[in-house]
Amino acid sequence: xxSSSIPKTRNQIEVQIGLVGxxxxxxxxxxxxxVQNIFNDExxxxxxxxxxxxxxxxxxxxxxxxILDLGGQKxxxxxxxxxxxxxxxxxxxxxxxxxxxxxxxxxxxxQANGLNDQAIPILVGTKYDLFIDxxxxxxxxxxxxxxQYAQVMNAPLIFxxxxxxxxxxxxxxxxxxxIFNLTLTISEINxxxxxxxxxxxxxxxxxxxxxxxxxxxxxxxxxxx
Amino acid sequence: xxxFSRFVEKRKREAQHVDLVNYRPLKKKSSxxxxxxxxxxxxxxxxxxxxxxxxxxxGLPTPNSSPLRNQSNSLENDxxxxxxxxxxxxxxxxxxxFINPSIKYEHEIFQMPEILEKIIxxxxxxxxxxxxxxxxxxxxxxxxxxxxxxxxHSLMIYKDQTKAKxxxxxxxxxxxxxxxxxxxxxxxxxxxxxxxWYSITNKHLTEHLTxxxxxxxxxxxxxxxxxxxxxxxxxxxxxxxxDLRSWTHTKLFDLSNTTHLEFSLCSTILPxxxxxxxxxxxxxxxxxxxxxxxxEYLIQISSxxxxxxxxxxxxxxxxxxxxxxxxxxxxxCPNLKYINIGRHKNGHIITSLSVAALAKYTSxxxxxxxxxxxxxxxxxELANLCGNRISRLSLNNCNSLTNRIIPIIxxxxxxxxxxxxxxxxxxxxxxxxxxxxYKNWKKYSKLPFLIESCERITSxxxxxxxxxxxxxxxxxxxxxxHWVNDPNDENTNNE
Numbered sequence: 001x002x003s004s005s006i007p008k009t010r011n012q013i014e015v016q017i018g019l020v021g022x023x024x025x026x027x028x029x030x031x032x033x034x035v036q037n038i039f040n041d042e043x044x045x046x047x048x049x050x051x052x053x054x055x056x057x058x059x060x061x062x063x064x065x066x067i068l069d070l071g072g073q074k075x076x077x078x079x080x081x082x083x084x085x086x087x088x089x090x091x092x093x094x095x096x097x098x099x100x101x102x103x104x105x106x107x108x109x110x111q112a113n114g115l116n117d118q119a120i121p122i123l124v125g126t127k128y129d130l131f132i133d134x135x136x137x138x139x140x141x142x143x144x145x146x147x148q149y150a151q152v153m154n155a156p157l158i159f160x161x162x163x164x165x166x167x168x169x170x171x172x173x174x175x176x177x178x179i180f181n182l183t184l185t186i187s188e189i190n191x192x193x194x195x196x197x198x199x200x201x202x203x204x205x206x207x208x209x210x211x212x213x214x215x216x217x218x219x220x221x222x223x224x225x
Numbered sequence: 226x227x228x229f230s231r232f233v234e235k236r237k238r239e240a241q242h243v244d245l246v247n248y249r250p251l252k253k254k255s256s257x258x259x260x261x262x263x264x265x266x267x268x269x270x271x272x273x274x275x276x277x278x279x280x281x282x283x284g285l286p287t288p289n290s291s292p293l294r295n296q297s298n299s300l301e302n303d304x305x306x307x308x309x310x311x312x313x314x315x316x317x318x319x320x321x322x323f324i325n326p327s328i329k330y331e332h333e334i335f336q337m338p339e340i341l342e343k344i345i346x347x348x349x350x351x352x353x354x355x356x357x358x359x360x361x362x363x364x365x366x367x368x369x370x371x372x373x374x375x376x377x378h379s380l381m382i383y384k385d386q387t388k389a390k391x392x393x394x395x396x397x398x399x400x401x402x403x404x405x406x407x408x409x410x411x412x413x414x415x416x417x418x419x420x421x422w423y424s425i426t427n428k429h430l431t432e433h434l435t436x437x438x439x440x441x442x443x444x445x446x447x448x449x450x451x452x453x454x455x456x457x458x459x460x461x462x463x464x465x466x467x468d469l470r471s472w473t474h475t476k477l478f479d480l481s482n483t484t485h486l487e488f489s490l491c492s493t494i495l496p497x498x499x500x501x502x503x504x505x506x507x508x509x510x511x512x513x514x515x516x517x518x519x520x521e522y523l524i525q526i527s528s529x530x531x532x533x534x535x536x537x538x539x540x541x542x543x544x545x546x547x548x549x550x551x552x553x554x555x556x557x558c559p560n561l562k563y564i565n566i567g568r569h570k571n572g573h574i575i576t577s578l579s580v581a582a583l584a585k586y587t588s589x590x591x592x593x594x595x596x597x598x599x600x601x602x603x604x605x606e607l608a609n610l611c612g613n614r615i616s617r618l619s620l621n622n623c624n625s626l627t628n629r630i631i632p633i634i635x636x637x638x639x640x641x642x643x644x645x646x647x648x649x650x651x652x653x654x655x656x657x658x659x660x661x662x663y664k665n666w667k668k669y670s671k672l673p674f675l676i677e678s679c680e681r682i683t684s685x686x687x688x689x690x691x692x693x694x695x696x697x698x699x700x701x702x703x704x705x706x707h708w709v710n711d712p713n714d715e716n717t718n719n720e
Contacts, residue, residue, distance in 0.1 A: 007666070009662075009665050009666050009669040010669070011697050011700060011701040011704070013701055013705065056708060058704045058705065058707060058708040059704045059707065060700060060704060061700065061701045061704035061705065063705060063708065173708070173709040174709075176705060176708075176709055177705075177706075177709045180702060180705060182702065182705055182706045182709055183706060183710075184709050184710060185710050186709075186710065186712075
């Protein structure tokens with residue numbers, strides 16, 4: 001249909017994703033790793049909210065991830081609306097080597113869900129590279145609790161390592177497929193001790209709404225062709 | 226008026242500080258010098274006792290003959306004391322004059338021609354702004370677009386029921402109660418203040434002259450003497466016959482600096498051909514709805530490079546003009562950027578020939594040929610010769626255009642700068658999908674683009690937009706699915 005004179009236009013999909021969780025679990029690290037592919041061992045406290053964008057170009061579509069990362073300290077809780085309202089998915093992060101950070105997820109989820117119950121929750125355990133050094137029973141105990149949390153939250157569960165680049169990309173792929181109800185064929189990882197990747201039965205929108213919202217959000221934020 | 230009174234300062238205290246010497250330049254100009262001299266002397270007598278008493282209190286017995294101190298002090302003090310005049314005083318600006326004994330002095334800044342010029346220039350701008358406000362409001366409401374043809378059309382354009390209704394109602398009301406704005410402005414009051422004010426205000430007033438009423442025009446011709454050098458001269462709805470030719474002969478008008486000449490809805494009068502010998506710097510000529518203007522007239526006024534600086538030519542609804550006149554204009558006005566020859570009657574006498582001539586010889590950017598008998602070939606010619614200049618194209622009611630016009634405009638990217646395209650009531654347009662592609666491309670490239678179309682074509686466009694949107698959504702979903710399932714993507718960041 002179109003001639004060569006007018007360059008082909010591209011679809012543009014914008015997705016906002018919020019990162020929340022306790023201090024020092026690795027929210028900023030994950031974001032920086034995903035957007036810039038850089039990992040830095042040193043800890044830098046996030047003051048307020050960090051914001052980065054990443055554009056992924058696939059064929060004739062540009063997918064733009066706007067990632068908002070909220071500082072984990074208690075004093076930033078009043079900025080939670082920035083990270084949660086308007087986000088299509090909220091990623092809840094905890095430190096696999098510090099079980100108390102998993103415990104805090106309850107409160108984070110309660111608060112964030114109160115502000116935006118339409119967003120897809122995703123539960124992410126970080127620092128998997130350090131987690132595998134723990135003894136077998138602790139690993140199993142934490143994994144079991146995390147799986148229970150994921151069930152209750154109806155959230156996909158992913159264990160990840162930013163330092164060793166394990167399951168970083170997959171978090172955002174799962175987020176996108178849950179937001180738009182896409183068919184995802186990546187195999188799950190269920191064995192305790194492995195970097196867990198459980199998503200098939202979790203985080204799915206109740207079907208009729210899912211279809212409607214997927215098609216409308218696909219078209220509405222897009223400056224389509 | 227109200228605006229002005231804030232500058233007027235009438236305190237006694239101020240009077241004490243004003244250096245009377247400063248009033249001299251003004252006095253020189255005045256013809257009744259003796260009168261004002263007497264008046265000043267009188268005032269001096271009145272003020273002197275007060276001045277001395279105050280100076281004694283302050284312990285600063287500076288004599289009256291110290292202009293340095295008085296000048297600097299008075300200026301600083303007086304600026305800080307600028308107040309809104311007590312309304313109960315009920316003093317109109319016309320009374321704030323030198324010869325009115327109830328007021329001692331006006332502020333010094335009103336004596337300085339440079340500053341006064343700025344002030345009066347500002348008042349004029351305020352006047353103009355106020356006069357334009359009613360029409361502005363509707364334009365703003367419509368988003369500076371053309372009025373919709375019906376409520377349904379309005380709804381299609383604005384996609385929001387309340388807004389669509391508001392716009393449609395406003396457009397209806399406007400046509401019902403379309404009355405001449407009787408806003409008089411406050412500038413003419415400034416004429417009455419004093420000689421200095423008069424001369425400056427007069428300059429401002431005559432710089433842009435507009436005649437809107439027959440009676441006013443006659444009155445003006447009867448009473449005004451002196452030479453006017455207008456920058457713009459406008460006649461609106463003047464019906465009376467008057468001998469305009471004599472204006473330049475009797476040196477009433479000096480048109481050598483006139484850049485804008487407008488005769489809108491004056492069915493009987495036209496600017497005399499002899500004027501164009503003087504109109505050497507004319508940039509914009511607007512003659513709307515005139516039945517007398519014909520090809521011969523255009524040929525005569527454009528000959529010998531008389532209109533070589535012309536940039537804007539608006540001949541809407543002048544339906545006696547045909548190709549011959551337009552070709553004459555085209556070959557003689559190389560700087561022409563804007564031309565409008567849209568009409569409802571006699572469309573058949575303007576053809577593709579005019580368009581081709583304009584495209585070839587002028588610097589045309591905006592072309593209005595609504596209701597003319599231009600064919601696809603004319604537009605093709607325009608696209609090839611100067612398509613990269615065109616920013617606005619009005620083709621409303623051009624019924625010789627066919628469906629092929631759309632691909633010409635859109636597909637080959639021949640009009641890269643096109644920002645407004647008007648295609649109302651072109652009955653042969655059936656297929657708008659290319660137009661929608663083009664529109665989306667403009668939007669994607671963040672270029673401004675607006676299509677003004679009639680109800681039928683708007684609904685075609687909306688349909689195609691919806692179709693395309695669905696198609697694109699499906700493509701986007703397909704592409705995203707491809708990406709999320711692409712195993713090669715892991716750990717290869719930053720595509």
